Amino acid sequence: MVDLAAIVAEIAEEMRAETRRGTVASYIPPLACVAVDKFGLAVVMADGAIHAAGDAEEAFSIQSISKVFALTLALGAVGDQLWARVGREPSGSAFNSIVQLETEHGIPRNPFINAGAIVVCDVLLGRLQPREAIGQMLRFVRELAGDEHITIDETVAQAEQDTGFRNNALANYMRAFGNLNGDVDLVLGTYFHFCALAMSCRQLALAGRFLMDGGRVDGHRIISDKRARRINALMMSCGHYDNSGDFAYRIGLPGKSGVGGGILAVAPGIASIAVWSPGLNAEGNSELGQRALERLVQYTGWSVFEPRVG
Template sequence: MEEDKLQRILDQVADAAFATADKGRVADYIPELAAVDPDQFAIAVARPGHPTLTAGRAQKAFSIQSVSKVFTLAVALGKLGDRLWNRVGREPSGQAFDSVILLEQEKGRPRNPFINAGAIVTTDAVLEGSEPKEALAAILRFVREAAGDDAIHINDSVAQSEIATGHRNFALAHYLLSHGNLQHPPELTLGTYFHQCAIEMNCAQLADAGLFLTACDGAPRMVSPSRIRRINALMMTCGHYDGSGDYAYRVGLPGKSGVGGGILTIAPGIASIAVWAPGLNRYGNSKLGTEAMQRLTDLTGWSVFGAAAG
């Protein structure tokens, strides 16, 4: 697709988002996120060999939260390979991202690496043989290399806010420990996990960081093609928690959301798309971001379930 046509589409998507009255509700259970103005929107599209196109507040940094789980999963698979799947499953949860019930029913083996319990296990796996600072540095280094930007950093205020209020995640970690599925003290694993979630990026950086998952010619070669295919499959089936089916139906692309309002979406072989709008829908995913991605794929034809428009 020509750049000027794609830019017009992004501008149209952003205009529609800003004009929408119901912008959702910010994640008010994390004090630092509760203070974010919900009347914000940004979108960026990155393609190898093309400038990254943006609309809205695409240079405004935000907490990527659970979008970071994609990068941590890539690091964990690089470190452990398929051994990781002995500790965490690959099936949709059908439950809220912080569900305790599902973890109890399945005796401490999380359903997938994108719900909180599964992400805690994945972070715990990255900690294997490392100190928390080393594991966190490995995750941040991967994100910076993927984005081609060493300025990406962790917002310590957000991390401390999550540590102070993350009681449910501590409950999940202790439950994992009781079933022998946590190898490090909960405070060490969760300290790493909360800081990973507090990585701060803007939409342009996030879109660039997702390019390795497109498997396009010229995209960064961070992981093997077979692993790219599997990470994308997990994003499609599990990346939006109990709203994953709805996102697949409406957007038709693999995506991973975060309660900071960010969504990273991959159009395989075409582009990496990042969208940000802080207000969330009932699933805990960005309301305007989901609507914007549906509008974008309608206008471009970028869906794994239909021919791309080019």
């Protein structure tokens, strides 16, 4: 029998001793101020048991992890019509790259790069005003996590608005190709607020349960099991930008990272996992977060590529 509480505590202790921690994101000023020595890990099991260690109760900016929840809402709004405007292939490029939009006529490769997530926000604003879309997102993650204390950090949202020149370029470029319908400032304002969601590892792991349990939370249907599988597939192939292949190779779980240093990972049918360490590797993913997940999979055998008995 695996002693998961001991494993989680041991991993947190290992990560605390690490000296190679990566570099915090400096281009968003509030993120540049976060201490690089932070580390949190939370694992929520299918039976509801929660194992947490380190700074797992401290809220951080989830950034691009919010793209998972935004995609879920957009698919709920328009279904597979979404895929006429956003692809489902790995990008092989940085999360904020503009290069492929030129050759692919303004259609982003997938919904987890910045350009794709901006189109997802545009889709949501086809039916809602920005304030309504932001409120819908906040209610959704609170419902998923069962926690009304989750908030949006307005300081982070404003900082992204002030420094988001590349995202402005992406949005206007897609507008030029006819793949952005709404007002660019309103779409980006919504996108920045989504990225500014502040959650702890515990809250994030709880919010990810619906992807672990075939679209359900505590027996209540959130999305279909088919849609949950497909979102997990996209997380596996596209969730870590041009580091996605290496993440699948080393860890073997669907996951989504954010430049705030968080990673949401899913062991289907087993556990929802959130890890946070703000130092990033060269591709913009948490250095210690990836290492901790690799250790967790080594201890537990949770990789989706691990042979199952029975």
